[in-house]
Amino acid sequence: MTDTILIDHMTKDYGLGRGAFDITLSVHAGECYGFLGPNGAGKTTTIRQLMGFTRPNSGRAEILGRDCWREAAVLKNHIGYIPGEIVLPAGMTGTGFLRMMEKMHGITDTSRTEMLIERFRLDTSSGVKKMSFGMKRKLAIITAFMHDPEILILDEPSSGLDPLMQKEFIDFLAEEKARGKTLFLSSHIFHEVDVACDRLSIIKEGYIVSEIDLNARRREEGAAFDLEQYFMDFYRTDVQAGKGGEAHA
């Protein structure tokens, strides 16, 4: 099986114990991989390496066998990305922004974009500045999927969506996965990863502390397997250890 995403002993040290350290993981083609951890655990730091925004101090990150830093631009043909924090270029309407992104991706057929707009029920005519948090999120989702990439890197994608839209989005992810897409999903929302993911890593204070094969667990333990409980256990040990980790529900 080929590794679509490969992170090999990658370290990015921001000093003062912040960053991501010795991260090793691989995501297979067509798999949904969860990256679970509290805020500040190193999820976004890891994703930045995958997107080629930052260069690791040591180790490497590859997507489709290509170096994430050196071949960042060409890889973007194959990657859809939703940033953790959505900041859209100023002074544009939703439509203007989508048209700009289409051009940058070299998309000539806008039917997929139109389909996504309809699916997420977004009014793209208003200026991005006036858009609510949820609307910006929808715009980011549409942008990530518009060029129909085979890999999706999603940094807490459903935060800010109302419960109905969250469900819609998770259903959409499942459909995309069924179409053979590879998903790398960072989150601190349990059911998001629980429903969608095949495997996941739990990251704490910059280190991967556990990797779980959810499908195997489900097979072995059936309904008895409770990810949330499993996750919280990691936090409790954290609290007991006196490291001041914060629990997220």
Add this chain to the structure above:
Amino acid sequence: MRDREIRTFSGTLFGYTAKSNVVLMLVITLVFCIFTVATNAATYMLSTDTKEVADEESQSTFFTYLGTLAVYDQMTGASLSYEDFTSGGDSAAYEHAFALYNAQKDAGEESLSTEDFAALIDTIEATDTDPATLVRSFEYAYALQDETGIFTGEELSMDDMVETLLAGMGISTEDLDRMQEMDFTFMLTRIYYTAMGALILFLFVILAANGLIASQVDRGSMAYLLSAPNRRRAITLTQLVYMLVAPLAIMTVGCLLRIGSTKILFGEVCVPRLLCLYLGMYILVEAIAGICYLCSCHFNESNRSLAVGGGFAIWCFLASLLGMFGSKELIDMGIGVTQLGIFNKLTLISLFDIQAIQTVGTGALDTSFVPKLIVLGVIALAAYIAGIVRFERKDLPL
């Protein structure tokens, strides 16, 4: 299609950049144009506003007439005067007085007549000299005639009196000469090209450079440009093209306006000289733009990029302004301070040598401005390249 990437220039990004800076660009263009026309109009007014004084010959002839009247009055007890003459006094008396003079004058001297006197007064009135002032001046000279100083025994004269009075106030005759020769159009030209006019364009490049890179990194919207298959170099080069083109567009409008308004105001225009001045100014603005661009590429925080890049530009402006008061021209005018000349060595603007450029189109061409402009061009190029390289290698907090 799947392996396409934008390596050098993104038309889409350029369009967005141009669009999002259009208001800034229009405002700056407008201000620059107003300043251009105002400066040119002021230069025109200064060059035509010098007072036209009645020429020495008419003044001296006028004094001859007044002298004749004065002598006649003393001899006959009449009260002929300039004022009386112009308000239609008895012309027969004047003809009589002039006839007496004509009878005694040396052969070479012109004869006097009421017609010539009237014509002379018209000539003087056509200038900015008031005949009444000349009359008053004559009265002093007449009173001092043949008088000598009570202590020194030296002859007293009007010229000597004026010089003595001014010397008492600490003003030398040289100061006086300088003041008369002072060329304020030099100051206007210098302020336009190297201070205020340049400042307007500096303002544009400071704000544009910051908005093009640093502010988008700081805000986070750069993530979208980089989530499309755009190389970092494509982004920096596209923004660089904007930094080259936008000031050029603004200054082209300003230059055309300057050429046009000069043609209208002065009737003639030395186009090569103006083109050289604007080209020099453009290279200067690009040097500043390059440094602002480098700051924008280097810093992840918008306010730091603004503080360092903008601070440098403002420093260059202020140093140039101070340096102007230490320039040779102002020192020669007597209103400069030699010590301030040091600021001319501390600003990039000094490399834009407008004094030398203004010799373009004259016989005495001074090409010393060329190597200085080349230095500015090299600074711009180096700063732009450093910015591109820096942005390509750095970590982005997106």
